Amino acid sequence: MTETLTALHPLDDAIRLEPTGPGAYRGATSPAYWNMAGPFGGTTAAVLMKAVLDHPERRGRPVAQTVNFCAAIAEGAFDVTVRLVRDGRSTQHWQVEMLQGGVVVTTASTVTGPDRETWNHAPGAPPSVPRAEQTPVLDTSGRAGWRGRYEFRYERGAPIPGAASAETPQPALSHNWIRDEPARPLDYVSLAAICDTFVVKILQVRGDIPPVATVSLSTYFMADEAALARQGARPVLGVSDARVFRHGFNDQSAEIWSDDGHLLAVSHQVVWFKS
Amino acid sequence: MTETLTALHPLDDAIRLEPTGPGAYRGATSPAYWNMAGPFGGTTAAVLMKAVLDHPERRGRPVAQTVNFCAAIAEGAFDVTVRLVRDGRSTQHWQVEMLQGGVVVTTASTVTGPDRETWNHAPGAPPSVPRAEQTPVLDTSGRAGWRGRYEFRYERGAPIPGAASAETPQPALSHNWIRDEPARPLDYVSLAAICDTFVVKILQVRGDIPPVATVSLSTYFMADEAALARQGARPVLGVSDARVFRHGFNDQSAEIWSDDGHLLAVSHQVVWFKS
Numbered sequence: 001m002t003e004t005l006t007a008l009h010p011l012d013d014a015i016r017l018e019p020t021g022p023g024a025y026r027g028a029t030s031p032a033y034w035n036m037a038g039p040f041g042g043t044t045a046a047v048l049m050k051a052v053l054d055h056p057e058r059r060g061r062p063v064a065q066t067v068n069f070c071a072a073i074a075e076g077a078f079d080v081t082v083r084l085v086r087d088g089r090s091t092q093h094w095q096v097e098m099l100q101g102g103v104v105v106t107t108a109s110t111v112t113g114p115d116r117e118t119w120n121h122a123p124g125a126p127p128s129v130p131r132a133e134q135t136p137v138l139d140t141s142g143r144a145g146w147r148g149r150y151e152f153r154y155e156r157g158a159p160i161p162g163a164a165s166a167e168t169p170q171p172a173l174s175h176n177w178i179r180d181e182p183a184r185p186l187d188y189v190s191l192a193a194i195c196d197t198f199v200v201k202i203l204q205v206r207g208d209i210p211p212v213a214t215v216s217l218s219t220y221f222m223a224d225e226a227a228l229a230r231q232g233a234r235p236v237l238g239v240s241d242a243r244v245f246r247h248g249f250n251d252q253s254a255e256i257w258s259d260d261g262h263l264l265a266v267s268h269q270v271v272w273f274k275s
Numbered sequence: 276m277t278e279t280l281t282a283l284h285p286l287d288d289a290i291r292l293e294p295t296g297p298g299a300y301r302g303a304t305s306p307a308y309w310n311m312a313g314p315f316g317g318t319t320a321a322v323l324m325k326a327v328l329d330h331p332e333r334r335g336r337p338v339a340q341t342v343n344f345c346a347a348i349a350e351g352a353f354d355v356t357v358r359l360v361r362d363g364r365s366t367q368h369w370q371v372e373m374l375q376g377g378v379v380v381t382t383a384s385t386v387t388g389p390d391r392e393t394w395n396h397a398p399g400a401p402p403s404v405p406r407a408e409q410t411p412v413l414d415t416s417g418r419a420g421w422r423g424r425y426e427f428r429y430e431r432g433a434p435i436p437g438a439a440s441a442e443t444p445q446p447a448l449s450h451n452w453i454r455d456e457p458a459r460p461l462d463y464v465s466l467a468a469i470c471d472t473f474v475v476k477i478l479q480v481r482g483d484i485p486p487v488a489t490v491s492l493s494t495y496f497m498a499d500e501a502a503l504a505r506q507g508a509r510p511v512l513g514v515s516d517a518r519v520f521r522h523g524f525n526d527q528s529a530e531i532w533s534d535d536g537h538l539l540a541v542s543h544q545v546v547w548f549k550s
Contacts, residue, residue, distance in 0.1 A: 002327040052383075062526055063490060063491075063545060064343075064490060064491040064545050066343075066384060066491065066493060068339075068341075068360075068368055068384050068386065069525065070360055070361035070363065070366075070368040071361050071363060075422065081534070084383060085343075085345055085379050086345035086346050086379055086380075087315075088345065088346060090523075090547055091345075091490055091547065093345040093379075093382065095382065104360050104361055104368075105358055105361075105368065107360060107368065107384060109341060109343050109382060109384060109491070111490050111545075112345065113490075113523070113524070113547070115522055116522055116549065117522070118520075118521070118522060118523045118550050119441065119477075119481065119520055119548075119550060120520065120521050120522075121444055121445070121480065121481070121519070121520040121521075122518065122519045122520070122521065123446065123447050123480070123518065123519075124518025124519055125518075125528075149437075163322050166394065169396055171397070171398065172398050193353040193490055200458025202394075205396065205398070206394065206396070207322040210304055212404050214497075215338060215339060215366055215386050215388075216341065216384070216386055216493070218341060218491070218493040218543060220491075220524075220526050220543070222518075222521055222522075222524065224521075224522050242398065242529070243395075243398065243497075243538055243541065244396070244397045244398075244399055244497050244538045245394060245395065245396040245397070246393070246395050246396075246397065246497055246499075247390055247391055247392070247393060247395075247497075247499050248365075248391040248393045249338055249388070249494050249497065251497065251541050252371075254526075255518070262366075263518055263519045266518065266526050266528075266543070267412070268493060268495070268541070268543050269341050269450040270338060270386075272295040272366065272388070273391075273394075274395065275394060
């Protein structure tokens, strides 16, 4: 008898959750997705999404997720609790908490709903950009942690050292193709994470990275399961921008488009920066 | 001795909360802000914002608010509970619930933070539109409930009967001046409500209103107290758009600009529609 050892994708390893009770799970941060001073926020969003999807009472697919990053997450184990706040006919509302040592470090609200066919109208369109395979891959060799877990292909807004300064701020808009590295078929969990992969806007605009942290992140999932299956493991197109940096906070918007021009998700976040 | 009777503004009446315990309040829906099948969602957002602002441990101003509309809110009394989830150095994280008869009908997460002067950079700009006083007021006479509690002046995207149909969908973009009616100095509570005053996008685009409800609403407050004070009771400029209507949901984005061109808030919501 031979055995094929299939290695888990690093994202699937990072979001692994062991049930510890009704609506309760235990997981651990992943070195593969480490950021400067804690886990990559996208992985945290993915973990909290997976906790909802794993819940036995969950029906339908994710419609909305808001993640509030309350406190620094330390390396190591965490607990996740999931509570079905409201089980409605058209939507389910979930409240999720991530705890370390009994302290809440992250909260999330998630809405799920059944897929339905309705009027379909898409006035929004992706920007006209070269296809992924015609766009060079950003060299992330030597980048530790999560940056190596994605393949970035920038058409606009690549983080180029020296390109921006406080005196000559650059545009906040970016267009880039992105996929998991290694490639992984798109699902709601990876899509939730991809929505947080955009380079810190203050780096793109001002050229430096002050102490900075996402405070709150909201993503709306406009794709059904079939749209994700059609996209598969190919790169998606990310469009991201920011409108104002003021009083220690900036906004950040993101659209994630399939490579055949469908809007898969829209995402927004507010980011704290020190100075 | 004479007494001056100062009538409460209808919004201040609608958001009135009586403390009933630590982090617990009681309020009631307001006929003045009634919508088709429940209270106007903006008033609900305002009530939940007020509950946080009234909390004795609250420091700083609102930075972010996400409101999840879980269930229909009936006419009458409601209870609001506010929990300080995390009291951090740079932000406070709050969890809020609105209940009727012990059932959670709405949840909200709110982030507050102290005002700080930092790098200030605003690449975003408002659209070039005529000033409010040069833009005609939308006739809302005969409109019941909340629509009469705002003054709308549309430069683009006004809801004109017969202008749109499923065969000839119209753009989702709107530019309109808006203020409380009667006029009321802008604060975070009224700003939270104003972010939800945009006409149902499906009406603007398709010309009819199916059963429709906001599922989740997230607003980021980019203005400090001083910016709100400068704006006073004059109309603010709202820019709103939608990118996709699909599988029973659509996105909706909004920017709220001061009349001197500062971004006061950015807001997003995902809306359920029946067909």
